[in-house]
Amino acid sequence: MYPYFSNTTTYPDVVLQLQLDASQDYISPYVCDYMSLSARTRATYLMACHLQFITDKINNGESTDLITSTTIDKITVTATPPTFKNQFQYWLGLTPYGKELLALLQMKSAGGMYYGGSPERSAFRKLDGKFRW
Numbered sequence: 001m002y003p004y005f006s007n008t009t010t011y012p013d014v015v016l017q018l019q020l021d022a023s024q025d026y027i028s029p030y031v032c033d034y035m036s037l038s039a040r041t042r043a044t045y046l047m048a049c050h051l052q053f054i055t056d057k058i059n060n061g062e063s064t065d066l067i068t069s070t071t072i073d074k075i076t077v078t079a080t081p082p083t084f085k086n087q088f089q090y091w092l093g094l095t096p097y098g099k100e101l102l103a104l105l106q107m108k109s110a111g112g113m114y115y116g117g118s119p120e121r122s123a124f125r126k127l128d129g130k131f132r133w
Contacts, residue, residue: 023047
């Protein structure tokens with residue numbers, strides 16, 4: 001599914017399996033009402049790719065920050081300030097796989113989630129039309 005990881009010498013199955021196992025620490029393996037099995041599987045794979053991509057950058061001595069420019073003499077580094085709402089979104093924004101995962105998670109959780117209770121609890125009024133206070 002992801003050609004970047006198709007080289008079996010660089011990415012043997014055991015390496016990718018480790019990242020896949022680690023990805024389940026971030027993406028629950030259990031199917032919930034708001035995310036289908038196929039979407040959850042894709043999210044898990046994207047998280048594994050994100051983790052491996054960041055690992056590759058670190059192992060190659062590359063920066064994982066959003067660096068826009070560097071200077072060698074008199075050392076100057078300019079980084080793009082985070083444009084994300086929180087640190088998790090910033091972290092996912094560091095790789096193309098993380099960005100795709102963030103889009104998937106935001107799309108699947110739009111509008112929030114509702115658990116249990118009677119149907120009128122999800123509205124402002126009860127079924128008989130009276131406000132609940």
